[in-house]
Amino acid sequence: MRQTSQGALTGITREDIERDASREAIMNSPHASRLLSEDEMQRSLDAMLADWNGRDDVFVFGYGSLIWNPCMQHSGRLVGTVRGYHRRFCLWSNVYRGTPENPGLVLGLDLGGAVRGILFRLDASIARSELELLWRREMFGGSYVARWLKAHTEEGVVNAIGFVINHQSAAYAGKLSDREVVEKLATSSGRYGSGADYLAQTAAALRAAGIEDRHLDQLCDLLAARHFEPDCGPIPCG
Structure with a gap:
């Protein structure tokens, strides 16, 4: 796990994902019925890679915690823009950043606008195994729908896998006001x-990558005004 400036541990680890720690936590909660089975997870990944030739490298689009905590073996990174979606706190989190009794919020890709993020290059030789790990991190709860997205970069258009919010999921929070999000x-x-740490690390990682997100910066300001000071300063991004 990573450490915040206050010394608190934050962020999932590769080892957590490999041992399905989050799935185990939800299995013992009232939300166990939302979990996808191993077979459903496998079919989802198979469908996603149906047109992949197995020789080309695969790109993954990160827009939230993947930017600063990818937990993937990758050989390169690019800044890219995806059109038709925007970054929003629209997903309830009952494990990562909250509890079933007091759910937190994390980011999803919702419809409309445009979003800048980081594209991670997965070498073809390990792409399948790394994506299996990524599916265990992002897809086990059915909160996201995996999509091939067109990302515009300085090197041209790149097709990348991205995780779009599932509007049919019970975990979809809808369009909350900034005040509701900050609270x-x-x-x-x-x-x-905490949710505050998640915001701070994401805002700082975007800034370190040269990506401006005025909305996340505004949320940091609102948290500070609430007398809850997040550390939105620069952190290593990788």
Whole structure:
């Protein structure tokens, strides 16, 4: 796990994903019925890679915690823009950044606008195994729908796998006001840290990558005004 400036541990680890720690936590909660089976997870990944030739490298689009905590073996990174979606705190988190009794919020890709993020290059030789790990991290709860997205970069258009919010999921929070988002981020905490830390690390990682997100910066300001000071300064991004 990573460490915040206050010394608190935050962020999932590769080892957590390999041993299905999050799935185990939800299995013992009222939300166990939302979990996808191993077979459903496998079919989802198979469908995603149906047109992949097995020789080309695969790109993954990160827009939230993947940027600063990818947990993937990758050989390169690019800044890219995806059109038709925007970054929004629209997903309830009952494990990572909250609890079933007091759910937190994390980011999803919702419809409309455009979003800048980081594209991670997975070498073809390990792409399948790394994506299996990524599916265990992002797809086990059915909160996201995996999509091939067109990302515009300085090197041209790149097709990348991205995780779009599932509007049919019970975990979809809809369009909350900034005040509602800030209140939830300031008062929720889960297995991998608080909502405030999640916001701070994401805002700092975007800034370190040269990506401006005025909305996340505004949320940091609102948290500070609430007398809950997040550390939105620069952190290593990788």
